[in-house]
Structure formats: C-alpha cells, structure tokens
Amino acid sequence: GAGVSQTPSNKVTEKGKYVELRCDPISGHTALYWYRQSLGQGPEFLIYFQGTGAADDSGLPNDRFFAVRPEGSVSTLKIQRTERGDSAVYLCASSLFGGATGELFFGEGSRLTVL
Amino acid sequence: QQPVQSPQAVILREGEDAVINCSSSKALYSVHWYRQKHGEAPVFLMILLKGGEQKGHEKISASFNEKKQQSSLYLTASQLSYSGTYFCGTIGGSQGNLIFGKGTKLSVKP
Numbered sequence: 001g002a003g004v005s006q007t008p009s010n011k012v013t014e015k016g017k018y019v020e021l022r023c024d025p026i027s028g029h030t031a032l033y034w035y036r037q038s039l040g041q042g043p044e045f046l047i048y049f050q051g052t053g054a055a056d057d058s059g060l061p062n063d064r065f066f067a068v069r070p071e072g073s074v075s076t077l078k079i080q081r082t083e084r085g086d087s088a089v090y091l092c093a094s095s096l097f098g099g100a101t102g103e104l105f106f107g108e109g110s111r112l113t114v115l
Numbered sequence: 116q117q118p119v120q121s122p123q124a125v126i127l128r129e130g131e132d133a134v135i136n137c138s139s140s141k142a143l144y145s146v147h148w149y150r151q152k153h154g155e156a157p158v159f160l161m162i163l164l165k166g167g168e169q170k171g172h173e174k175i176s177a178s179f180n181e182k183k184q185q186s187s188l189y190l191t192a193s194q195l196s197y198s199g200t201y202f203c204g205t206i207g208g209s210q211g212n213l214i215f216g217k218g219t220k221l222s223v224k225p
C-alpha cells in the first residue's frame with residue numbers, strides 16, 4: 001500500500017511482558033516519528049528518526065522504551081516490562097524530509113492494552 | 116513545550132463559523148494543523164511558516180503571528196464533515212520534532 005502501515009493493529013499483553021510494535025513508512029520518506037496517544041489527549045511525542053539515526057529521543061518516558069530503524073525504513077518500537085500505564089494507541093508517522101516544513105502522514109496506530 | 120489550544124471544545128450548527136487558537140510560550144518556526152476523526156489517524160490540514168502568511172484549504176484557513184507565537188484556524192460555513200478533533204503542532208527550529216497540543220473537539224450539528 002501507499003500509506004504508513006503499522007502492525008499489530010491491536011495488542012493485548014500482561015503486565016511485565018515485552019512488546020514490539022512495527023511501523024512501515026511511506027517509501028522514500030526519510031523522517032519517521034513515534035507518538036503515543038491516550039484517550040482524549042493529543043499525540044505525545046516519543047522519538048524522531050532522520051534516516052537510521054534517532055534525531056531526537058527526548059520523548060521516550062524511561063529506559064523501558066527503545067526504538068530502532070536499522071536500514072532507514074521500517075522502525076520497531078520496543079517496550080520492556082510493560083506496565084498498565086503504557087496502555088495507549090501508538091502512532092507512527094513519516095515525512096518526506098521531516099523538519100519544520102514536512103507534512104506528516106500517520107498510520108492507523110497500534111492499540112496496546114496492558115492487563 | 117506543549118502548545119496551548121483554546122477552546123477545548125466547540126459545538127456548532129451547520130453553516131456557522133469557528134476559530135481555534137494555538138499559542139506557545141517559546142519562539143516558533145512553524146505551526147502545523149491536523150484533524151482527527153474518532154477512531155482514525157490524524158490527517159494533515161496545513162503548515163504555516165514564520166512570516167505571518169495566511170494559508171487556506173477550501174473553507175478552512177489559518178494565520179500565524181510569529182511575534183505573538185500564536186496561530187489561529189478559521190473554519191467558515193462549517194459542514195458536518197468538519198467534525199473531529201483539531202490539533203496544532205509546533206516546531207521551535209528548522210529541524211526537530213513536532214509537539215502537539217491537547218486538541219480542540221469540534222462538533223457540527225445539522
């Protein structure tokens with residue numbers, strides 16, 4: 001498809017488990033963003049990649065959260081020792097160049113529920 | 116620094132106008148506006164760069180007052196399809212991450 005693809009669309013896990021969320025951006029987009037959105041709130045910034053490197057990871061809440069983009073395309077958000085407070089919709093977005101003038105294209109999100 | 120949006124919610128009748136405001140406590144390079152319908156991903160509306168340029172998208176337009184670090188989104192003659200939550204996002208420099216406000220929920224009734 002031509003859009004941003006996120007898998008899984010839904011993930012239910014137990015407290016303490018490890019979770020991986022995948023994002024497949026639009027082909028050719030160099031910038032990739034991860035956001036977290038709780039009900040009734042705006043998207044909360046987590047991390048921003050330019051190519052393979054994390055340009056800004058200041059939004060990652062703690063060291064249980066980690067993200068990679070090894071080949072500058074697909075990205076994986078990894079959450080260790082999940083907690084109930086991690087439950088949210090995790091949104092991925094890509095942009096052709098990123099930065100101040102780059103329109104973001106969002107995926108449909110991965111809904112994570114931690115029991 | 117998260118931008119502040121106002122109002123938090125608006126209810127309109129079809130055909131009425133609305134203004135949504137977005138302000139920041141720090142200098143801005145650009146302001147982005149997105150709309151999100153319930154259960155869907157946010158969708159891009161427009162970007163405004165510093166310089167005060169006003170942009171338009173059909174009957175939705177926006178302005179950016181760089182000096183006041185504010186942007187406003189203007190919805191004219193609202194349609195039922197305008198319902199959703201509107202988010203502004205701000206970037207402090209030419210590079211960097213986009214920080215979103217908490218959103219303004221717009222409901223347009225027939």
